[in-house]
Amino acid sequence: YTSSHSFSSADKFSRTWRVVLGDHNINSHEGREQYMSVSRVYLHPNWNSNNVAGGWDIALLRLSSDATLNNYVQLGALPPSGQVLPHNNPCYISGWGRTQTGGQLSAQLKQAYLPVVDHKTCSSYGWWGSTVKNSMVCAGGGSESGCQGDSGGPLNCSVGGKWVVHGVTSFVSSSGCNAYRKPTVFTRVSAYISWMNSVSVSAKDAEKLLC
Known part of the structure; x- marks a missing residue:
């Protein structure tokens, strides 16, 4: 996932996006990168590009293929829904x-x-x-x-x-x-855990319809 303001509503369809996993130096190819195409961009439906401070600044990217997990590419752990961290949490x-x-x-x-x-x-x-x-x-x-x-x-x-x-x-x-x-x-x-889960479920349902 990423921020919605990294995209515009038109960008979802007018551009071809690529995700690079395992990158460290963006100016050189180090041999551990994984280059992935994006099959779909999901902007939060309440996102307003004219009001970043309004919130809802989150988007999901659906990769066209699975990533290979290794020492340089790992899954990020998500927090429980609604969890708020205390002051000075590292x-x-x-x-x-x-x-x-x-x-x-x-x-x-x-x-x-x-x-x-x-x-x-x-x-x-x-x-x-x-x-x-x-x-x-x-x-x-x-x-x-x-x-x-x-x-x-x-x-x-x-x-x-x-x-x-x-x-x-x-x-x-x-x-x-x-x-x-x-x-x-x-x-x-x-x-946004509930929203992310709903997007994931709807994407899986769409896959079933295509099978």
């Missing part, structure tokens, strides 16, 4: 985004430690306020953050000794990637 963002506001995109995959900022704090006056919805999760606010180019990437959080994908990178402040009291905002994955 998490890491990863991506190829800009390394600073206005900077260059990174060729190599990078990660940054972004502890959770609870909703009460993140939605308070002087922070993000009402811009942040219950279906989002904030993380960071210290010396590191997400930035342009990280959108759609994961926020992996340590929960009960396991790493779980709790967020999909959504947006940062227009004042800069690491603006004061403006932690990186993610789509909260646990708010």
